[in-house]
Amino acid sequence: MIVQGHDITGPRSLRTHTLVVGSGSGGGVAAYHLAEAGVDTIVVEEGGYHVASEFNQREEDMYPMLYRSGGQQMTSDGMINVMQGSCYGGGTVINVSDAFDIPSEVLAHWQRTYGTSEWTEKSLEAPYRRVHRNVNVKRINKSLVNRNNGLLLETAQKLGWSAEVMHSNRKGCVGSGYCLLGCAYDARLGTNLTYLPWAVEKGADVYTDVRCDRLERINGSSWRAHCTVVQRGLRTARLPLTIDCERVVLAASAIFTPAILLRSGLGDGLPQLGRNLTLQPQLGLVGRFDEGDEIVHWRGAPQSVEVDEFADNSVERGLGGFRLEGIGGAIGPVMIMTPGFGREHKRFGKYMRNLSATLLLVPDQPSGAVSYQWAEDGRVTPKIDYVMQDEWKQRLKAGMRRGAELLFAAGAREVAFANQAFPPLRSPDDLSRIADFRIEPGLVTFNSAHNQSTCRMGTSPANSVVDQNLKVHGLENVYVMDGSIMPTSAATHTMIPIMAAADFAVHRMLQS
Numbered sequence: 001m002i003v004q005g006h007d008i009t010g011p012r013s014l015r016t017h018t019l020v021v022g023s024g025s026g027g028g029v030a031a032y033h034l035a036e037a038g039v040d041t042i043v044v045e046e047g048g049y050h051v052a053s054e055f056n057q058r059e060e061d062m063y064p065m066l067y068r069s070g071g072q073q074m075t076s077d078g079m080i081n082v083m084q085g086s087c088y089g090g091g092t093v094i095n096v097s098d099a100f101d102i103p104s105e106v107l108a109h110w111q112r113t114y115g116t117s118e119w120t121e122k123s124l125e126a127p128y129r130r131v132h133r134n135v136n137v138k139r140i141n142k143s144l145v146n147r148n149n150g151l152l153l154e155t156a157q158k159l160g161w162s163a164e165v166m167h168s169n170r171k172g173c174v175g176s177g178y179c180l181l182g183c184a185y186d187a188r189l190g191t192n193l194t195y196l197p198w199a200v201e202k203g204a205d206v207y208t209d210v211r212c213d214r215l216e217r218i219n220g221s222s223w224r225a226h227c228t229v230v231q232r233g234l235r236t237a238r239l240p241l242t243i244d245c246e247r248v249v250l251a252a253s254a255i256f257t258p259a260i261l262l263r264s265g266l267g268d269g270l271p272q273l274g275r276n277l278t279l280q281p282q283l284g285l286v287g288r289f290d291e292g293d294e295i296v297h298w299r300g301a302p303q304s305v306e307v308d309e310f311a312d313n314s315v316e317r318g319l320g321g322f323r324l325e326g327i328g329g330a331i332g333p334v335m336i337m338t339p340g341f342g343r344e345h346k347r348f349g350k351y352m353r354n355l356s357a358t359l360l361l362v363p364d365q366p367s368g369a370v371s372y373q374w375a376e377d378g379r380v381t382p383k384i385d386y387v388m389q390d391e392w393k394q395r396l397k398a399g400m401r402r403g404a405e406l407l408f409a410a411g412a413r414e415v416a417f418a419n420q421a422f423p424p425l426r427s428p429d430d431l432s433r434i435a436d437f438r439i440e441p442g443l444v445t446f447n448s449a450h451n452q453s454t455c456r457m458g459t460s461p462a463n464s465v466v467d468q469n470l471k472v473h474g475l476e477n478v479y480v481m482d483g484s485i486m487p488t489s490a491a492t493h494t495m496i497p498i499m500a501a502a503d504f505a506v507h508r509m510l511q512s
């Protein structure tokens, strides 16, 4: 059964065996496999329940409806917009469907550095197989590769650079291009269309518009979750709701899972809790083509081609280099990627049909932390601190250069970067100017779609928050199954890695 917050009219006390907090990539997968195994399961999701017929493809409606803070959640220095879905299905409702597994070099790095010897390519084989089948991971059909992405592919191939069409979790995609605003065609197989309804079919209950605030230990090893039914939209408190349970699976994302543990007073003895944040910052590059040269980045699959020539997996940690990927689909984010104010900004807007948009992705090392302020009614505001290290600033500049080189080779007349002060490059002769590009708060705007590592997995509380079963060190029956468990950035798109991690852990939990 799905219960929406507005249908709850008075305080409630519920009981279940396992409570899952959050319904995105991790929570959805965990809920289904628990329910499938016959475990009495409740899912609470702070965001609202929404379906395809509500996805009206308008940015002004969809960001407030489907994203945390309307899609504007900034790091404390204002430099990185940490984007997150926040609704039934979490990030899987608004992401662009790119599907990758964790590179083997990254798994090897985790094994060496964090002692995660049980997380191997072999042990993850079955979880990946199940996840790929369940959300239909397939290479994107060539007919959906739009000109924005197609240009990257063709030009990279001409330059002799490695590039390919990516995989995604779609079925019946019509190439409308609106993935970031929720799929009105039910073609992107997020947890909202797969794991969550399957969990409900198997008997799980999902409560939307319900925020889990804190956990209290009761009767030895059981838990009481103190929750709040929130007003949809503003998320102010409406009613209290408690859930008594034997076990809790936290899957509220790397930004919000630590908040629940900390507010519950369970942070003692967990020095890594809320630390080691990775964001995999992404910088937007815009190519401006001639007026007759139509790119129309907003149709087709928004992000379908990756240039991985410079993704340096040969270095020991698997976290080097950078990747370039086509992106598009929504006008707002592409305008944010264009530089300048007033007339100059408008000039780019007038060329909208002729703009190509590319993302430069830089895998990072743990480099940030989250802390929190709570309002009286339980609403939580995260303070996201993140330090961009010199090493990845250098990789960003190398990536900007390669990206601009590629866009000029594709026929762009100018190439711009998402920033406030640096004028567009007018020709390949300008490439050397990139050395002067200042990566500083107030001057550059990055996006992050991949928050990870604030409850990282490892062997002891000294180096981590959860063990290899994803159980919180020192706490009976409390697990974490979301992006926060990654020891470092998974160095790729995170939905499939998180789904596989939740599948792996929940099957182990059920076996034991």
Ligand SMILES: Cc1cc2nc3c(=O)[nH]c(=O)nc-3n(C[C@H](O)[C@H](O)[C@H](O)COP(=O)(O)OP(=O)(O)OC[C@H]3O[C@@H](n4cnc5c(N)ncnc54)[C@H](O)[C@@H]3O)c2cc1C
Pocket (backbone or CB within 6 Å): 021, 022, 023, 024, 025, 026, 027, 044, 045, 046, 047, 083, 084, 085, 086, 087, 088, 089, 090, 091, 092, 094, 095, 096, 097, 098, 099, 100, 180, 210, 211, 212, 213, 251, 252, 253, 254, 256, 257, 260, 303, 448, 449, 450, 451, 481, 482, 483, 484, 493, 494, 495, 496, 498
């Ligand atoms: C714009 C965008 C594009 C992306 N594109 C891709 C892509 O193409 N491919 C890819 O692999 N990944 C992509 N991602 C990333 C991917 O979607 C996320 O990494 C992934 O969904 C995170 O999974 P999660 O389980 O950690 O949390 P989420 O999916 O973020 O789910 C967490 C859920 O918990 C809820 N919640 C939070 N706090 C509470 C609480 N206290 N009580 C109850 N509920 C709570 C939230 O509302 C949210 O719905 C993208 C992300 C964004 C934002």
Ligand code: SF4
Pocket (backbone or CB within 6 Å): 170, 172, 173, 174, 175, 176, 177, 178, 179, 180, 182, 183, 184, 185, 186, 187, 188, 300, 301, 302
């Ligand atoms: S391109 Fe359109 S139809 Fe295809 S998954 Fe995205 S929103 Fe759905």
